[in-house]
Amino acid sequence: MNIFNRLSFSEGQGLPAADLEMILVNLYFLIKLTLRKKRRGNLVGKEKRCFGLSYKNTFITVSDDSNVKTALVPVPRNGKPTMASIEYELIKNNPYKYTQEDVQFISYLIRNKIDTSGQLDELREQFFAKPKACFRASPLVKKYGWGIHYDHDGKVALYEIESALYRQFLQSDDVKKLKGMRSKRA
Numbered sequence: 001m002n003i004f005n006r007l008s009f010s011e012g013q014g015l016p017a018a019d020l021e022m023i024l025v026n027l028y029f030l031i032k033l034t035l036r037k038k039r040r041g042n043l044v045g046k047e048k049r050c051f052g053l054s055y056k057n058t059f060i061t062v063s064d065d066s067n068v069k070t071a072l073v074p075v076p077r078n079g080k081p082t083m084a085s086i087e088y089e090l091i092k093n094n095p096y097k098y099t100q101e102d103v104q105f106i107s108y109l110i111r112n113k114i115d116t117s118g119q120l121d122e123l124r125e126q127f128f129a130k131p132k133a134c135f136r137a138s139p140l141v142k143k144y145g146w147g148i149h150y151d152h153d154g155k156v157a158l159y160e161i162e163s164a165l166y167r168q169f170l171q172s173d174d175v176k177k178l179k180g181m182r183s184k185r186a
Helices: 017-039 083-093 100-111 120-127 164-171
Strands: 058-061 146-150 156-160 176-179
Touching (some): 058 164, 083 100, 100 120, 146 164, 156 164
Antiparallel strands (some): 058 146, 146 156
16 A cells, blocks of 8 residues: 555645655665665665676786785685685685686685585575675775776786786786775775
């Protein structure tokens, strides 16, 4: 039932408090739903939000606020692999084999020690039910000094900040360049 169909305005009559309250509640939920869609990237440009976005022919540079001059290899902490160390191993040992989504999902399985003998498609669907940040927010570009290149199929490879190939990507006009996200606000 639509609240606006029940309203009737007469000259000099005010809006009943109960109806006004219902209008405000409906307006609140409408705004909340709109904001949720915006957060998911349904209503805003995909360049601003990178959830569910796989780049093609793009190079993600090291973050501006990173003070790393040479690339560092992420190491496990307290004997447990970090997301950065898992992502590093997957991408470095398999350049241009996996997409961003593949790396994120495999990293999740490894980090949480999930048995993959079950329904892999169902697990993947559940994992991507919530939006995931793209590699612009990865610690590899924010803390460790690695650039990430997406080829024309969206498959990724890592390049050290000090390497000639990294500089070559920066100077190339054929590759779209995006900066890694900052660790701190400006």
